[in-house]
Amino acid sequence: MVLVVGHRIASDPLSSRIAMTHASCRFCGTSLEHVFADLGMSPLSNSNVPVERANAMEPFYPLCALVCHSCFLVQLEDFESPQHIFDEQYAYFSSYSSSWLAHCRRYVEQTTDTLGLDASSQVIELASNDGYLLQYFVERGIPALGIEPSANTARVAIDRGVPTRVEFWGKQTARAVTAAGTRADLLLGNNVLAHVPDINDFVAGMKIALKEGGTITIEFPHLLKLIELNQWDTIYHEHFSYLSFSTVARIFAAHGLRLFDVEEIPTHGGSLRVFGCHADDSRERSAAAGELLEEELAAGLEELGTYLDYGARVIEDKRQILELLIALKRAGYAIAGYGAAAKGNTLLNYCGVGRDFLDFTCDANPGKQGHLLPGTHVPILAPDAIRERRPDVVLILPWNIKDEIMEELSYIREWDGRFAARSPELRLFP
Numbered sequence: 001m002v003l004v005v006g007h008r009i010a011s012d013p014l015s016s017r018i019a020m021t022h023a024s025c026r027f028c029g030t031s032l033e034h035v036f037a038d039l040g041m042s043p044l045s046n047s048n049v050p051v052e053r054a055n056a057m058e059p060f061y062p063l064c065a066l067v068c069h070s071c072f073l074v075q076l077e078d079f080e081s082p083q084h085i086f087d088e089q090y091a092y093f094s095s096y097s098s099s100w101l102a103h104c105r106r107y108v109e110q111t112t113d114t115l116g117l118d119a120s121s122q123v124i125e126l127a128s129n130d131g132y133l134l135q136y137f138v139e140r141g142i143p144a145l146g147i148e149p150s151a152n153t154a155r156v157a158i159d160r161g162v163p164t165r166v167e168f169w170g171k172q173t174a175r176a177v178t179a180a181g182t183r184a185d186l187l188l189g190n191n192v193l194a195h196v197p198d199i200n201d202f203v204a205g206m207k208i209a210l211k212e213g214g215t216i217t218i219e220f221p222h223l224l225k226l227i228e229l230n231q232w233d234t235i236y237h238e239h240f241s242y243l244s245f246s247t248v249a250r251i252f253a254a255h256g257l258r259l260f261d262v263e264e265i266p267t268h269g270g271s272l273r274v275f276g277c278h279a280d281d282s283r284e285r286s287a288a289a290g291e292l293l294e295e296e297l298a299a300g301l302e303e304l305g306t307y308l309d310y311g312a313r314v315i316e317d318k319r320q321i322l323e324l325l326i327a328l329k330r331a332g333y334a335i336a337g338y339g340a341a342a343k344g345n346t347l348l349n350y351c352g353v354g355r356d357f358l359d360f361t362c363d364a365n366p367g368k369q370g371h372l373l374p375g376t377h378v379p380i381l382a383p384d385a386i387r388e389r390r391p392d393v394v395l396i397l398p399w400n401i402k403d404e405i406m407e408e409l410s411y412i413r414e415w416d417g418r419f420a421a422r423s424p425e426l427r428l429f430p
């Protein structure tokens with residue numbers, strides 16, 4: 001029998017499955033019937049495994065992004081309580097990335113100037129982590145309050161002089177904050193809106209805590225980039241919603257808020273910083289905001305078919321990634337990974353890439369070193385391991401900072417080592 005292999009990707013039976021779920025949209029309540037990207041079963045991406053737990057059972061959960069045919073919010077179903085995700089083991093400390101800190105410092109300078117913030121103003125940050133950003137407001141004498149659900153991270157913030165409440169954000173916390181006499185001139189949240197299970201309660205809380213004439217800024221990875229640049233590996237369990245400007249505008253409008261401006265920023269492979277205010281605020285919508293709405297419309301983000309077509313591209317990408325990695329192994333190359341973050345874990349688990357491909361991975365965060373990646377159990381070592389073991393290929397998992405990493409590891413060329421990274425398809429770099 002001859003097997004004819006053509007390019008019939010669009011008719012792949014796996015590509016536009018009907019969702020096997022009883023879930024409803026976390027924004028508008030419509031029942032969810034359509035699959036955007038099904039990445040199989042996966043462990044929680046930040047649950048690195050201590051070596052002594054290597055033989056223990058590990059929970060896996062479905063990693064399947066669905067799209068609401070009514071409001072086009074791309075989302076995961078609920079699967080675990082957020083208390084579990086953001087427990088004391090939560091391994092993410094923002095302050096470890098130098099490029100991220102530089103981004104935050106610029107943000108603080110810019111907003112202080114444009115909004116005219118001073119000692120009489122109030123800044124509130126939602127999911128303020130270890131005070132990585134608010135520290136720059138505190139430095140300038142601008143009153144700042146952090147809201148952070150993870151107690152160990154909040155402790156670091158308090159120790160560096162950033163007032164912080166250990167709480168999840170929502171209407172209840174917003175009422176407690178305003179009852180204590182605090183309302184925000186600037187209310188900000190970086191990379192948090194996409195991570196909250198109850199997006200309505202979160203945005204309703206912002207409405208309550210925003211002073212009249214106050215400004216909201218929210219940053220999140222842009223769904224348009226996820227689709228255009230095939231960034232499906234940014235899908236992971238802690239990341240509940242995948243947001244476009246249009247969907248966030250709809251969600252804000254439902255809570256008496258309005259988006260009046262937007263900036264496209266390079267973080268996380270292409271993010272938006274949106275600017276919001278009370279619905280009755282006098283500020284007019286900027287040209288940039290109008291143009292982005294048009295751009296999303298032209299890209300098909302308000303049509304179901306655009307979302308249904310995506311799954312086939314993810315499957316094709318998995319095949320291409322495996323083809324390259326298999327070719328490298330057949331040629332006898334030793335491959336090491338770089339990075340031990342969410343993105344990499346989604347890719348490795350979905351593609352089934354473990355120690356049969358990667359000898360180890362490394363990460364600059366000492367808290368991760370000596371552990372195993374969840375699911376694949378690839379050992380996490382300090383970056384020095386690359387110089388010691390001289391792998392032929394370094395697979396850079398956090399492709400959004402690949403230039404920074406290639407620069408840092410440029411010494412692998414001493415032994416003709418090469419880099420591999422997604423850009424957006426997986427390829428080798430000279």
Ligand SMILES: [Zn+2]
Nearest residue numbers: 025028068071
């Ligand atoms: Zn919906």
